[in-house]
Amino acid sequence: MSISIQSTESNTQAPSPKVPADKPPTLVQKHTRDRWLSLLFLAPAVTFLLLTNVYPLLKSLQLSFFSWNMIIPNSKPVWVGFENYTDLFGNAAFISSIKITFIYVVVAVVIELLLGMGLALLATSGVRAMGPIRTVLLFPLMMTPVVVGILWRTLYHSTYGVINHLIGLVGIPPQVWLGSPTQALPAVITVEIWQQLPVVAFVLAAGIQSLPMDLYKAGRVDGASSWQMFRMITLPLLKPVIVVVLLLRIMDAFKVFDIVFTLTYGGPGQRTEVLSMLIYKTGLKFFQVGQAGAMSWVFLVFIFIISFFFLRELQRADA
Numbered sequence: 001m002s003i004s005i006q007s008t009e010s011n012t013q014a015p016s017p018k019v020p021a022d023k024p025p026t027l028v029q030k031h032t033r034d035r036w037l038s039l040l041f042l043a044p045a046v047t048f049l050l051l052t053n054v055y056p057l058l059k060s061l062q063l064s065f066f067s068w069n070m071i072i073p074n075s076k077p078v079w080v081g082f083e084n085y086t087d088l089f090g091n092a093a094f095i096s097s098i099k100i101t102f103i104y105v106v107v108a109v110v111i112e113l114l115l116g117m118g119l120a121l122l123a124t125s126g127v128r129a130m131g132p133i134r135t136v137l138l139f140p141l142m143m144t145p146v147v148v149g150i151l152w153r154t155l156y157h158s159t160y161g162v163i164n165h166l167i168g169l170v171g172i173p174p175q176v177w178l179g180s181p182t183q184a185l186p187a188v189i190t191v192e193i194w195q196q197l198p199v200v201a202f203v204l205a206a207g208i209q210s211l212p213m214d215l216y217k218a219g220r221v222d223g224a225s226s227w228q229m230f231r232m233i234t235l236p237l238l239k240p241v242i243v244v245v246l247l248l249r250i251m252d253a254f255k256v257f258d259i260v261f262t263l264t265y266g267g268p269g270q271r272t273e274v275l276s277m278l279i280y281k282t283g284l285k286f287f288q289v290g291q292a293g294a295m296s297w298v299f300l301v302f303i304f305i306i307s308f309f310f311l312r313e314l315q316r317a318d319a
Contacts, residue, residue, distance in 0.1 A: 064293030071287045084294035094295065096270055097278040100185065104274055105253040108192045112249060113242070115193070116200030121230075123205040137198040145195070149262025152191045153178065156263075178264050181271050188272050191259055196252070200245055207241030208234065240314060247310040254303055275299050 064084055066077035088094045119137070123130050140148065155162050156177040164174040177187045211234065219229045235242075257276040260266060266273035266281070273281075279299065283292025 060293040060296050062293075063289050064297055066290045068290050069288060077290070080290070084290050085298070087291070088294060088298060093270060093273070093278060094275075097273050097275045100271070100273060101254065101275045103185070104189060104192070104256065105250055108189050108196070108253050109246065109249045111189075111193050112197050112200045113246065115197055116204050116245075119197070119201035120204035120208055123201065124208045137201060140195040141198050143195070145258030146262055148191060148195050149259045152187075152194075153263050156187055179268055181268055184264055184268055184272050188260060188263055191263065192253065192256065195259075196249065200249065203245050204238070204241060207238050211237050243310055243314045247307060247314070250306060250310070251303055254299075254306075 063077065065079060065081055067080045067084070068077040069075055119133075123134065143151070158164060158174055158176045158179070161177075163177070168174065175183060177183050215233050215237075216229055219233060224232070255276055256274060257280065260272055260274055260277050261280075264272045266277045275295070276299075279292050279295045282288050282295060
């Protein structure tokens, strides 16, 4: 009897309370957590960019309003306002470097665009020989500008250079390519074209391959020639790609430094002294940091205006 009573009491005991489970995070909490995690992972990269790009940029802007010759012992920056900027337009070396830079950019980019368009059309035409040609075009892209400059300086050498040897085979006397006031700038532009032409050709070829083929089939049915299809179909549809290529190449050509530094160092005289080379010499050779800062910001404004023009054209092409 006692056993049955005990079993009945055990069966009638109240169940133990359950521990409430944790509620899953809401969408707002999850979004906030992911946002902070993203910021945490981005913080090192952002800090590095601020220290290596933004801070030097702002510091150069500050120093551009001061006169400071770091060669003088214990010298300190002296506030001169906009004097460094106004003096630039009376600086013959600065005006000359601007002209040389514009000649360099215009000639190099125009030739790269024309030759690159021709190579892109050949690459997309199905010519069998374009396979090895594509491989050869990759060689300049594998070299850094400093290596390219040293290579071509050897090729241009007046005594044992390969170029003088080749032109000597057809009876042309040896040329002092990098030491001639008239030949130095074309020689440097040639090196720029040689290295950057594959980039233009490959980008334009990719743009041509993305064009709809139905338009070309319709053009052939209507009896249009290859030139007419290129002028009426390829060029209008390829305009956004061309604008992007021009924008990238112009910005890159404006800030050329490595090739000029290794080939001529701005010489002979100042015949190849582009603006980036002049800024380097002013700031890091003669230590006129105020003038160099002013040159840098005028240079930046030039590039910004040109970039703004091409970006506006790109928006019109996409519209």
